[in-house]
Amino acid sequence: xxxxxxxxxxxxxxxxxxxxxxxxxxxxxxxxxxxxxxxxxxxxxxxxxxxxxxxxxxxxxxxxxxxxxxxxxxxxxxxxxxxxxxxxxxxxxxxxxxxxxxxxxxxxxxxxxxxxxxxxxxxxxxxxxxxxxxxxxxxxxxxxxxxxxxxxxxxxxxxxxxxxxxxxxxxxxxxxxxxxxxxxxxxxxxxxxxxxxxxxxxxxxxxxxxxxxxxxxxxxxxxxxxxxxxxxxxxxxxxxxxxxxxxxxxxxxxxxxxxxxxxxxxxxxxxxxxxxxxxxxxxxxxxxxxxxxxxxxxxxxxxxxxxxxxxxxxxxxxxxxxxxxxxxxxxxxxxxxxxxxxxxxxxxxxxxxxxxxxxxxxxxxxxxxxxxxxxxxxxxxxxxxxxxxxxxxxxxxxxxxxxxxxxxxxxxxxxxxxxxxxxxxxxxxxxxxxxxxxxxxxxxxxxxxxxxxxxxxxxxxxxxxxxxxxxxxxxxxxxxxxxxxxxxxxxxxxxxxxxxxxxxxxxxxxxxxxxxxxxxxxxxxxxxxxxxxxxxxxxxxxxxxxxxxxxxxxxxxxxxxxxxxxxxxxxxxxxxxxxxxxxxxxxxxxxxxxxxxxxxxxxxxxxxxxxxxxxxxxxxxxxxxxxxxxxxxxxxxxxxxxxxxxxxxxxxxxxxxxxxxxxxxxxxxxxxxxxxxxxxxxxxxxxxxxxxxxxxxxxxxxxxxxxxxxxxxxxxxxxxxxxxxxxxxxxxxxxxxxxxxxxxxxxxxxxxxxxxxx
Numbered sequence: 001x002x003x004x005x006x007x008x009x010x011x012x013x014x015x016x017x018x019x020x021x022x023x024x025x026x027x028x029x030x031x032x033x034x035x036x037x038x039x040x041x042x043x044x045x046x047x048x049x050x051x052x053x054x055x056x057x058x059x060x061x062x063x064x065x066x067x068x069x070x071x072x073x074x075x076x077x078x079x080x081x082x083x084x085x086x087x088x089x090x091x092x093x094x095x096x097x098x099x100x101x102x103x104x105x106x107x108x109x110x111x112x113x114x115x116x117x118x119x120x121x122x123x124x125x126x127x128x129x130x131x132x133x134x135x136x137x138x139x140x141x142x143x144x145x146x147x148x149x150x151x152x153x154x155x156x157x158x159x160x161x162x163x164x165x166x167x168x169x170x171x172x173x174x175x176x177x178x179x180x181x182x183x184x185x186x187x188x189x190x191x192x193x194x195x196x197x198x199x200x201x202x203x204x205x206x207x208x209x210x211x212x213x214x215x216x217x218x219x220x221x222x223x224x225x226x227x228x229x230x231x232x233x234x235x236x237x238x239x240x241x242x243x244x245x246x247x248x249x250x251x252x253x254x255x256x257x258x259x260x261x262x263x264x265x266x267x268x269x270x271x272x273x274x275x276x277x278x279x280x281x282x283x284x285x286x287x288x289x290x291x292x293x294x295x296x297x298x299x300x301x302x303x304x305x306x307x308x309x310x311x312x313x314x315x316x317x318x319x320x321x322x323x324x325x326x327x328x329x330x331x332x333x334x335x336x337x338x339x340x341x342x343x344x345x346x347x348x349x350x351x352x353x354x355x356x357x358x359x360x361x362x363x364x365x366x367x368x369x370x371x372x373x374x375x376x377x378x379x380x381x382x383x384x385x386x387x388x389x390x391x392x393x394x395x396x397x398x399x400x401x402x403x404x405x406x407x408x409x410x411x412x413x414x415x416x417x418x419x420x421x422x423x424x425x426x427x428x429x430x431x432x433x434x435x436x437x438x439x440x441x442x443x444x445x446x447x448x449x450x451x452x453x454x455x456x457x458x459x460x461x462x463x464x465x466x467x468x469x470x471x472x473x474x475x476x477x478x479x480x481x482x483x484x485x486x487x488x489x490x491x492x493x494x495x496x497x498x499x500x501x502x503x504x505x506x507x508x509x510x511x512x513x514x515x516x517x518x519x520x521x522x523x524x525x526x527x528x529x530x531x532x533x534x535x536x537x538x539x540x541x542x543x544x545x546x547x548x549x550x551x552x553x554x555x556x557x558x559x560x561x562x563x564x565x566x567x568x569x570x571x572x573x574x575x576x577x578x579x580x581x582x583x584x585x586x587x588x589x590x591x592x593x594x595x596x597x598x599x600x601x602x603x604x605x606x607x608x609x610x611x612x613x614x615x616x617x618x619x620x621x622x623x624x625x626x627x628x629x630x631x632x633x634x635x636x637x638x639x640x641x642x643x644x645x646x647x648x649x650x651x652x653x654x655x656x657x658x659x660x661x662x663x664x665x666x667x668x669x670x671x672x673x674x675x676x677x678x679x680x681x682x683x684x685x686x687x688x689x690x691x692x693x694x695x696x697x698x699x700x701x702x703x704x705x706x707x708x709x710x711x712x713x714x715x716x717x718x719x720x721x722x723x724x725x726x727x728x729x730x731x732x733x734x735x736x737x738x739x740x741x742x743x744x745x746x747x748x749x750x751x752x753x754x755x756x757x758x
Contacts, residue, residue, distance in 0.1 A: 087315020156180025536595020
């Protein structure tokens with residue numbers, strides 16, 4: 001056995017010991033206990049199990065391609081740079097060929113104080129003066145999660161392969177050349193430009209936020225060129241250069257600075273090979289969770305690019321990605337915090353159905369961590385002894401962001417959207433036990449806040465939009481349509497969780513009463529809107545007579561630059577294909593009249609809402625294609641400053657078109673053109689089912705349902721008018737008939753459905 005291989009094994013063992021120490025060093029101080037959780041889990045299917053799936057074959061075809069250097073780099077909002085990460089260590093890649101820039105971030109690095117926010121950690125540069133004027137091309141292999149930069153000048157080419165290891169807080173950069181020799185150097189800076197401290201072979205920077213903070217925060221980054229004592233290097237065609245950057249933070253261990261330095265010092269080329277293998281196994285397992293395949297390959301590429309970015313950006317417990325995910329500037333718009341009136345939750349909308357639950361889990365933590373702070377907000381802001389109110393924004397670990405609600409009382413109910421999505425996707429009782437106290441406090445709030453008037457519950461003084469007036473006592477809005485949907489969703493969630501947990505049986509009658517007698521959604525016609533209301537249709541007599549929804553029953557009637565007017569449909573889950581025909585028609589009118597296909601606020605809900613109510617699928621796909629064609633190569637949009645939420649637009653819309661189960665009824669290809677072939681595998685349905693199907697030549701084939709929890713399953717007949725043969729675990733069983741069928745299932749059972757042809 002070669003000595004280098006033995007050394008690599010020792011290195012890996014040392015790194016494993018460090019990770020174990022991180023778990024063992026949990027401090028006694030309860031305020032710090034949450035920070036030492038294990039955050040980078042290995043592959044869920046085991047480290048050595050090969051993965052061969054439909055998705056790997058599909059996603060392996062796709063790259064993200066950048067032919068010019070990013071312009072929004074650094075940026076106070078979202079960047080247009082190539083994005084790398086493992087959910088804890090995030091890196092944005094920019095600069096020009098002669099000075100490549102890596103902005104390094106740690107998702108736990110925040111100024112944890114009121115009106116604080118996330119902060120960048122470091123800037124790493126690779127300076128090669130001879131590349132000035134070189135061509136620029138950066139490609140990201142989505143399956144492998146590896147980024148390759150190629151710069152050519154005067155017949156010589158320099159290539160940089162870079163990646164953030166999926167199971168280690170490590171950035172590696174392999175620099176190689178063809179047709180020439182290049183001289184260069186690396187430099188490490190703090191975001192303010194201060195150079196790194198030199199250690200033997202290692203340069204290191206640290207940011208620590210402790211003074212005047214509600215919680216301490218800190219992280220460090222260490223950089224080393226393998227085999228070099230200083231920061232200079234020479235690249236020849238036969239001798240590549242390897243650069244590594246390691247990071248550690250208070251969420252990983254108490255002695256994070258020493259940890260980052262030690263990790264950088266221990267890396268060898270052999271250990272890099274081991275990290276790379278583990279990296280590929282993790283990403284193969286990530287992609288193996290599900291797949292979709294559609295004819296429009298531009299949309300298909302963006303579907304997988306979005307999931308790549310979300311897989312790179314979200315995994316660290318208690319520290320999900322903030323407003324922009326990749327932080328490249330200390331002064332971010334709106335503080336870069338978690339916004340509770342949709343922005344925080346929107347990036348995760350499509351991940352539940354895509355079966356990427358590991359990426360959704362961190363979203364729940366700041367919500368549940370805010371329970372006590374939310375109770376205090378309720379006492380001070382609403383003078384209620386029970387219940388919960390959330391401010392417009394929050395930070396991790398129960399800390400308030402902007403210290404106001406802007407008169408919106410729906411924020412805590414909005415926070416129940418990811419809790420409900422997790423619960424219905426998994427029916428995980430352990431999760432329900434953690435989430436239920438928050439859900440119950442939201443019901444406590446509405447039980448006291450709503451008033452029963454003339455047989456219906458009214459929601460008064462709840463702003464449908466942010467009312468940015470610090471001096472105003474309360475909103476004049478009554479019955480905002482979004483809040484009405486969210487209240488119903490909360491009551492259903494409380495009913496379902498309490499039943500499964502066998503608690504609070506005495507409260508279910510009240511929750512049912514609120515759900516059933518809550519006011520209807522406010523309505524009007526286009527003619528009733530204010531004269532300055534912007535609509536997407538010509539103002540003809542036919543248009544003016546269209547029935548639509550009003551934003552509130554009294555108060556704000558309409559808004560010209562957001563999609564709040566459809567959020568009762570999605571993510572409020574208030575209207576769908578089972579709704580009464582008149583209500584469904586009104587919802588489709590709302591989509592047509594609003595027409596917010598390119599909007600400053602809310603595309604992430606507008607497109608899925610259109611699919612949810614069965615709007616013309618050809619129009620949806622055409623508008624979605626335009627949305628993609630006018631976006632940045634990394635999936636962000638220059639005309640939308642809200643960052644991470646843009647990554648859910650394509651996945652969530654495509655999934656809603658191919659498959660719906662929001663109300664517990666499995667609907668295949670519910671809003672998909674029958675003439676377009678499409679297929680999907682292992683999409684996650686309400687009830688903890690994994691569903692696969694194919695549409696080919698206008699017919700549905702290959703329908704399989706895997707039941708994780710053995711719950712009852714209801715299916716809309718994919719073959720109207722035909723009886724269905726049910727096969728369970730390969731054994732032909734019963735025959736079902738009807739427009740809608742109910743199936744009993746067992747945990748782990750695989751059910752195949754096929755039409756019976758006379």
